[in-house]
Amino acid sequence: MLRPAGLREEVALAEHTTLRIGGPAQFFLSVSTRAELQSALSWATEKGIPVAVLGGGANVVIADAGFPGLMVLMANETLVWGPNTVQVGAGTKLGFLIAQSLRRGFGGLGWLIGVPGTVGGSIFGNAGSRDHALGDYVISVTAVQPDGQTKKWEARDCHFRYRASRFKDEHQIIWEAELKLPAVDPVAERKVLVKAAEKKQSSQPLSDLTAGCMFTNPKVERAQLPMSLQNFLEPDSTISAWRLVDMVGLKGKTIGGISVSTQHANFMINTGQGTAGEAVQLISFIKQRVRDTLGIQLQEEIQFLGFLPHAHHH
Structure with missing residues (x-):
């Protein structure tokens, strides 16, 4: 070969x-x-x-x-526009997709503004916010299986759910996706985007070196939460992971060159000299503290590459 x-x-x-x-x-x-x-x-x-x-x-x-x-x-950063659909290469940056959509009068993805990822990675992990997920906009996904065969999946067969998909489950490589985006008034949509960007800027450490959210929002029983947190339980029985990290006093917690953001406790920041070893230690430390204090098991949203299996705690 x-x-x-x-x-x-x-x-x-x-x-x-x-x-x-x-x-x-x-x-x-x-x-x-x-x-x-x-x-x-x-x-x-x-x-x-x-x-x-x-x-x-x-x-x-x-x-x-x-x-x-x-x-x-x-590096397949392609966009092919249909009447109200777009075929997007997996390597396309989300910011580029949002900007190009706006130029053509399409929107719907403003909640993804400021996310540094690509379309492929975002579909792989079904990226989302409280009220939206990228999977909701998918018509179909073309993916390459581990054996090199290509397969096209309709949205209903992609097994989209909170921060997960069939592609993540089965280690498929997303090649491209067809998305359906709502038509918008560009002037109004631009205002929505500016507002979304400002909100992100004020609530998340966008200017720091960060890998995005450390943990997914766990499903919990109301009784597991201290009284002070019970009002923050969402209708779907999840609670924001940052509240738990904050609750156990770990905002700003630092190991070596890696620390928990003081702006958003579900973000981990590299202060310049951080190592992967320190990142893993910090994540393990947070999980243990939350487990010991609140009895809640946090799950990483971050993927680890190059570590031996079981060298870090799942």
């Missing part, structure tokens, strides 16, 4: 992640065509090399020792 064209070795990954952490990839390939992706997967399979995918590099902590395999960077 031919070695893929453009394959690089020992490529620093820190600059490809929003947290700016992580050692080198053993092999690294930027792909912009499906054929490139498929031949890279075949090559890796034949060589017995593990594969991981990077989009915007948000929501990921890469081990200090790097990734012992092939890291694929999705």
